[in-house]
Structure formats: structure tokens, C-alpha cells
Amino acid sequence: MADEVVSHAFSHGFHPDHNRRLAAYWAEALGGPPDYSGFYGDETSVVRIHSGNGQHEDMDRRAISCFEQALTDVGLTNDDVLRQVLHDYFAWATNTTMSRYERSPDDVPDGLRIPKWSWEGLVRES
DSSP: OOSTTGGGGGTTOOOTTHHHHHHHHHHHHTTSOSHHHHHTOOHHHHHHHTOSSOOOHHHHHHHHHHHHHHHHHTTTTSOHHHHHHHHHHHHHHHHTTTTSOOSOGGGSOTTOOOOOEETTEEOOOO
């Protein structure tokens, strides 16, 4: 949130439990318990929060760079496989689901489920 480019996304304010909610979302997306969808909402609610802001490729690229720096800051430097999986997930989410509905949050369909990510990438529902 301190980055001069990425912080623009938070200039309107953010939920006081943002970090806790984000941790629950990422945990669920990465195969953990369904705490986010059980307590806070589904993928539709998440995507609507991130929609209707026009195109923001520069901010997206910068957010991915900040995420990579955060991995370094917490000491995740010796596990290249884990680091790559987390990078791939964050880059995919940033460039697809979080930027898909640039015109309006009203364009986001109801009933979206939180996408799951594994060591092999996006988990396709059968």
C-alpha cells in the first residue's frame, strides 16, 4: 500500500480487516479452508470490488513487482518452486479475474466461485 503507483487503488480507503480478509482469500484460493467464502463472500463480491476502474496495466505490473518484493521481504528466497507458484498465481489473478470487468462492477456475474490454484496452476473444475 506504500507504493506510489499501487497505492492509488487504496486511495478511496479500504476495509479495516483488509489484510485478514486477503489472507483468508489467498488461503482458500491456494487450497486451504473455505474461510473467505464462508465468512466474507464469494468470488463475485471480490471481483466487484476490483471492477469498474478502467484499464490499469501499469498498476497491475507494479502490483506484481510489489508482490515479488514482499516474497523476498519475508525471506522466501530459497524455494524457487514455491516462489514461482505464488508469483504465477498472483500474476494470473491480477491479469485475469481482477481486471476482467474494467467498465463496471455491474458487469460481474453472480455466483462466481473462488478459483483454486495448485502446484500445477489453475485447477479446472470438472
